[in-house]
Amino acid sequence: MEFSILWPINQVQWGAWSSAAITFVFGLLMFLAPRIGFRIRRLQPVGEKPEAIAEGRATMAGFYLGVSLCCLILGPQLFLFMALGFSWLFTAFGRLLAMMSDGANTPYNWVSVVVELVLASAPLALAFGFEA
Structure with missing residues (x-):
């Protein structure tokens, strides 16, 4: 495996890089x-x-930092970006499920889903090759 910092060269790469950076x-x-992170959420x-x-430090920060740093540091490894994308997709799916079944249908949750x-x-x- 080669270590190289991904520097985006087109819009699709900028979007993926920005998602990892955020x-x-x-x-x-x-x-x-x-505590601030909990308050925001x-x-x-x-x-x-x-x-x-x-x-919060272990589970939430650990996954966010681990996956995003791998995406940012290891370069254009498409499976890493696929893992990042599916993680956010399942996060949105879990929030939608909570909104439908747990009574969490609030404006905050709708903004979070978007x-x-x-x-x-x-x-x-x-990851799926949509190049601009």
């Missing part, structure tokens, strides 16, 4: 300031339990 920023926020640890904050679908479509376009 995912990295989300991960960095959850890693360095999980409208989540609140019950009783300021340290386990909840650790879960953002997640945009973050999913950009790397999937690159």
Whole structure:
């Protein structure tokens, strides 16, 4: 495997790179300031339990940082961008499922679904060969 930093040269690559960069920023926020990240996501640890904050740093930040850094550092490895795109796609699907079955049909969730679908479509376009 060759290490090379992906520098975008067309719109599809810019979209995939931007999705990875935004995912990295989300991960960095959850890693360095999980309470702020929880507040942005409208989540609140019950009783300021340290386990909840650790879960934000570990599970949420870990996946965001790991997948996005692999996409940004390892260059145009299409399977990495496919993993990033499908991760965001399943995030949107999970939110839609919650909106339909858990009564979470709120404007915040609709905006989140749109953002997640945009973050999913950009790397999937690159992975499936849609070149501009």
